[in-house]
Amino acid sequence: MSSDASASARLRPGRKPPRIEAPPTLTIGFVLVPDFPLMAYTAAVEPLRAANTLSGCRLYEWWHAAPGGGAVRASNGVTILTDVAVGAATRAADRVFVCAGGNPAAFDDPAVSAWLRDLARRGATIGGISGGPYILARAGLLEGRRCTLHWEHVPAFEEHFPDIDVVRSLFEIQGDRVTCSGGIAALDLMLSLIERDHGPGLAAGVSDWFLHNQIREGLSPQRMDLRQRFGVRDPRLLRVLAAMEANLEAPLPREALADLARVSVRQLERLFHDLLGQGLHRHYLNLRLDRAHQLGRESALSRSEIATATGFASADELSRAERRRRLQGSAPG
Numbered sequence: 001m002s003s004d005a006s007a008s009a010r011l012r013p014g015r016k017p018p019r020i021e022a023p024p025t026l027t028i029g030f031v032l033v034p035d036f037p038l039m040a041y042t043a044a045v046e047p048l049r050a051a052n053t054l055s056g057c058r059l060y061e062w063w064h065a066a067p068g069g070g071a072v073r074a075s076n077g078v079t080i081l082t083d084v085a086v087g088a089a090t091r092a093a094d095r096v097f098v099c100a101g102g103n104p105a106a107f108d109d110p111a112v113s114a115w116l117r118d119l120a121r122r123g124a125t126i127g128g129i130s131g132g133p134y135i136l137a138r139a140g141l142l143e144g145r146r147c148t149l150h151w152e153h154v155p156a157f158e159e160h161f162p163d164i165d166v167v168r169s170l171f172e173i174q175g176d177r178v179t180c181s182g183g184i185a186a187l188d189l190m191l192s193l194i195e196r197d198h199g200p201g202l203a204a205g206v207s208d209w210f211l212h213n214q215i216r217e218g219l220s221p222q223r224m225d226l227r228q229r230f231g232v233r234d235p236r237l238l239r240v241l242a243a244m245e246a247n248l249e250a251p252l253p254r255e256a257l258a259d260l261a262r263v264s265v266r267q268l269e270r271l272f273h274d275l276l277g278q279g280l281h282r283h284y285l286n287l288r289l290d291r292a293h294q295l296g297r298e299s300a301l302s303r304s305e306i307a308t309a310t311g312f313a314s315a316d317e318l319s320r321a322e323r324r325r326r327l328q329g330s331a332p333g
Contacts, residue, residue, distance in 0.1 A: 026197065028062040029093040029124070031086065031112070033135065035102035038074040040130045043186035044097060050206045051194050059198060063093075067109050075101050087111040093119060095193075097127040101182070104131030105156050105298045113139035120176070129189075130182025137161045147179040148172045155291055156299035159309065171218040188216045232275045236261035240268065244284050248291050251284060251311040289325055292318055 028048060030041065048060040066072035069085025086109070096119050100107065116139045120126050128136045133149040134157060136142050146165040149157060158166055170185040171178070173192065180189045187210065195203035207215050226241050227233055240257045257280065258265045272280045292310040295301055303315035312318040 022057050023059060023198065025058050026060050026094045027092050028060055029096040029119075030062060030064050031096060031098045031116070031132075031135075032064060032066045032072045032074075032080060032082065033098065033100035033104070033107055033112075033132070034066070034072055035075045036072070036099045037101035037130050037182055038076050038078055039184070040101070040180075040182040040186045041074070041080075041099045043184050044099070044129060044180075044190055046210070047187060047190035047194060047206050050209045051198070051202060054205045054209065055198070055202060067112060087115045093124045095125040095127060095178070097129050097178070097180075098132035098135045099129045100131035100135055101150075102131070103298050104134035104153060105160065105300065107135060108138060116141060123176075125176045125178060127178035127180065129180045129186055133157070133179040136177070136179070137164055142177065142179075145174050145177050146172055147174075147177070148181050149179060150182045152294065153298060155294050155309075156297075156301075159295065159299050159301055159305075167219075169219045170216055173218065185216075187212060189218070191215050192218065230276065234271065234275060236263060236268075237271050237275055240280075244287055248288050249309055249311055251288065254280060285321065286325070288312070289321060292322070 028045075030045065032041065045062060048062060051059050063084065064072075064080060064082040065084045065086050066080075066082045067086050069082055071079040071081050073079050096116070098112075098116070112135060116126055116136065120141060126136060126141055128134070128147075128149065130150045131153050133142065133147050134153060137147070137157070137160075142161070142164050146167055148167050148169045148171060151168060154166055154168065157164075169181070171180040171189040171192070173189075178189070178193075180186050187207075191203045191207050191212075192215075194206055203215065207213070226238050230241065232238065232241075239260050243252060243257060243260055254265050254268070258268045261268050261271070263271070269280055272278060272283060276283060278286075288310045292306050292312075295306045295309060296303075299306075301309065303318065307313070307315045307318040310318065312321065
């Protein structure tokens with residue numbers, strides 16, 4: 001039969017069109033830890049809804065769980081009514097994402113850890129969003145894996161889990177483990193997963209739906225670069241700022257920083273006062289005190305350990321520096 005005859009036969013009146021199988025529905029679980037970040041959760045679940053709407057198919061369905069079940073409160077006070085309590089029953093899931101914020105280091109629930117391990121044994125891909133990777137690490141689910149999490153949680157995470165490779169990227173997909181830094185990076189993560197599941201066309205459509213005109217790759221940086229964060233463009237000062245942030249445990253002396261900038265110490269001090277409104281010492285000290293505050297809030301480190309991790313000789317020296325900053329306020333140094 002010629003191709004024309006074959007086409008005619010296919011289009012003959014009364015002949016049924018070829019049956020197109022609908023793609024299988026993927027089930028996504030969201031484990032919401034109290035004080036979870038609503039923006040990160042919304043950026044993760046809304047792309048799934050949009051993919052269903054744009055495709056006209058039930059590509060994704062999802063359920064919610066929380067420790068104890070019932071309603072779980074986000075960090076901004078909004079509550080989500082969950083479908084199941086953690087550990088109450090094993091729910092079918094292709095992927096499960098733990099969404100946590102606030103102080104994930106303080107959350108230690110053996111029932112959550114056991115349930116996540118059980119879901120992983122049953123073949124689910126396990127992910128963490130924002131502070132969620134902290135919960136995965138505590139459950140032993142990130143051993144030998146590279147991961148990311150929100151930059152605010154990184155210092156405490158690295159102190160608590162020194163053997164886990166942490167990168168400061170938007171998201172990481174490593175086989176059956178997925179980690180995401182949170183915020184709107186969860187949207188980029190879901191767009192990447194939608195593309196893997198159903199192709200780039202649908203991912204682009206969902207991105208366009210949310211007025212997201214550039215899909216960022218996982219390895220994109222979490223934070224603005226130093227130019228944007230500090231509003232400075234002088235390359236000498238930028239080199240010094242980068243070196244300061246990379247050396248908080250063992251602060252570099254002023255002379256070494258001046259060598260990096262290829263200026264004298266006096267000229268470097270002038271750059272800090274003119275472009276940042278405070279002296280070199282004050283800026284460096286504030287960076288170290290900010291890191292100490294993060295570690296104190298999000299880790300179980302002792303005051304002495306926090307002092308060592310932020311370049312102070314002792315816990316007493318750290319406490320004195322904190323008191324001086326409270327008394328001096330934001331006055332330039």
